Amino acid sequence: MSSLIQSPASKKQAILVTSLIILWYSTNIGVLLLNKFLLSSYGFAFPIFLTMCHMSACAVFSYISIVLLKVVPMQRIKSRSQFFRIATLSVVFCGSVVGGNISLKYLPVSFNQAVGSTTPFFTALFAYMMTLKREAWVTYACLVPVVAGVVIASGGEPSFHLYGFVMCIGATAARAFKSVLQGVLLSNEGEKLNSMNLMLYMSPIAVIVLLPAALVMEPNVLEVTILLGIEHKFMWLLLLLNSTLAYGANLCNFLVTKHTSALTLQVLGNAKGAVAVVISILIFRNPVTFIGIAGYTMTVMGVVAYGETKRRYK
Structure with a gap:
């Protein structure tokens, strides 16, 4: 009976994790x-500049959180080679975010x-290509429905756009590549950074890369943004x-990881995608088909099975 009664400390922890x-x-x-609202419904068609705004905020808030508020201890860059590794990660990360925003x-x-x-799927592919790391055959088998589900969902998507699809695939691949690359480049115990400190160093580099890219590829961004700001007071x-x-x-991703586990984060991430899909359909009223829903469900089930087999066979 006593095991069913939570102590005040465990109750506080449960409330904290839930929050x-x-x-x-x-x-x-x-x-x-x-992002979707700004890029497709608000007339703010500047995904590179939008990503730069995100990275600028991350740079400022990371500095406030780590240097001023000391949310986590600050980790220093220890060598020029470590800096170049972080810069490489930042450029790949920029590519993934910009690609995702363009697809929206x-x-x-x-x-x-x-x-x-x-x-x-891309994480397993890059892990094998870069580190020759192999998984059990049943783990790779679980990736078949992951890919097949997207193929099915593509065929049943009324709003399918080839360029948007290519950019979304590119963004997904870049995100997976960044994850594997981070493990390879920062594998030295003395050079490992937690995600908060990594963001502190990556964000300013991303801004430096994205600012000229935005000015060259989105030349009227400042003019249009100012006009939209005048026209729409909430811009x-x-x-x-x-x-x-x-x-x-x-920040929340870091804190959830810290207070739960990698497996819990993976499960929550899968559920988060499904919640985002439902909310977006309710808000934007985009048409969906049974084939599209079936394809997405197959993909999610494949991802869940993949995570479970990785846990069992590692």
Whole structure:
């Protein structure tokens, strides 16, 4: 009977973890929906500049969190080679975020999330190519429905756009590549950084890369942004909120990882994608088909099976 009664400390921990998970879901889904709203419904068609705003917020808030508030201990860069590794990760990360934002201009959030669920496929592929790391055959078998589900969902997607689909696949691959690359480049115990410190160093580098890219590839971005700000009084507030949520999503991801486990995070991540799909359909009213839903369900089930087999056979 006593085992069923939680101590005050365990109750507080449960409340803390639950609150963090709700915040993690809210910030992740919030930034995704606001990205879609700004890029396709608000006339703000500048995905590179939007990503730069996100990275600027991450740079400022990371400095405040780590240097001023000391949320986590600051980890110093110890060598020039470590700096170049972090810069490489930053450029790859920029590519993944920009690609994802570009895809949101052309694809509904629901389909964007379906394609994004194939991350484990690309992670396994890059892990094998870069480290020759092999998984059990049953683990690779679970990746078949992951890919097949997206193929089916693509065929049943009424709003399918080839360019948007290519950019979404590219963003998903870049995200997986960054994950594997991070493990390879920062594998030295003395050079490992937690995600908060990594964001502190990656964000300013990303801004430096994205600013000239935005000015060259989106030459009228400043003019149009100012005009939209004059025309829509909430434009600047939406940009600020969106950028703040982008940092909040990274912070919550770190805190949820710290207070739970990698397996819990993986399960919660799969569920988060499904929640984002449902909310986006309710808000944007984008048409969905039975084939599309079936394909996405197959992909999610494949991802869940993949995570379970990795846990069992590692």
